[in-house]
Amino acid sequence: MSQHTPRHFLSLADIHAGELRDILDEAHRRKKARAGFAKAQPDSDAPLSGHVLAMLFEKSSTRTRFSFEVGMMQLGGTSITTSADDMQLGRGESIEDTAKVLSRFVDGIMLRANDHNALVALAQNATVPVINGLTDYNHPCQIMADLMTLEEQGRDLKDLRLAWVGDGNNVAMSFINGAAKFGYQLVISTPKGYGPSSQMVERARAEGAQIDLIDDPLAACKNVDVVVADTWVSMGDTDIDKRMRDLGDWQVNDALMDVAAKDALFLHCLPAHRGEEVAASVIDGKQSVVFDEAENRLHAQKAILKWCLDK
């Protein structure tokens, strides 16, 4: 059994700003250091040599799965990926027992869960670090990659005003948590009934986050440096037709990008639905950095893994 409390990565809200800053710096450093390497070639220092990560998915994934698997290879370690349904978890074994058993086999566990409480229960019962690969509540690894992408574009996070347009969902929540840690200003524009948890907004504000809630998407995007969209229908949402109707006026299109700053960037965690939350002209246009953003999942998560495993 481990003698100390593992370093979990469950929510940006739980982690000290200085540590998150260090993780981003490490991500930039490591990405630069392996320029020209073959994709599966380990980094020169291979800090996770001899280590294994378990990855459990209760929902679909492309980016999270591939970036963590390749990330472990590049760190010199290995990984085991499974859907939760293929485990005894899917037949009713408790998350608590699963945590205790997996902790005997692996050095870290990444979980993509339907219910954030399952992630917390896993972490409370694991003796190895647990990483949030997305829950209904938040998606912290995504925001680390997003912020890394903005910095690569030469932006200083403290100078930025970001507009989130659409559903106040799990990804929006991590942008809220991140605002308190990294000092960017955040404007959130959602239809009524789709706003983020006011409790979490208040918590972030109490920690110094500057967050404005502005209903009108055009007003929200005025002069912003970054516009962010995400799907109107997250995994687990069942009210699809209602969402399409209610969110229809919150599409990020040229009209919104035109009122943003001239050099504004567009972010989307992907998968995207062109013609719904974003116009094709925006996501496939010059201001979009969505594929750098996707690639940076790899680099940001390698730094998160290294931090969690204290290497």
Ligand code: CP
């Ligand atoms: N952005 C993201 O988490 O993508 P996946 O669902 O494909 O992992």
Ligand code: NVA
């Ligand atoms: N909000 C989306 C993000 C997917 C990466 C979802 O939860 O489905």
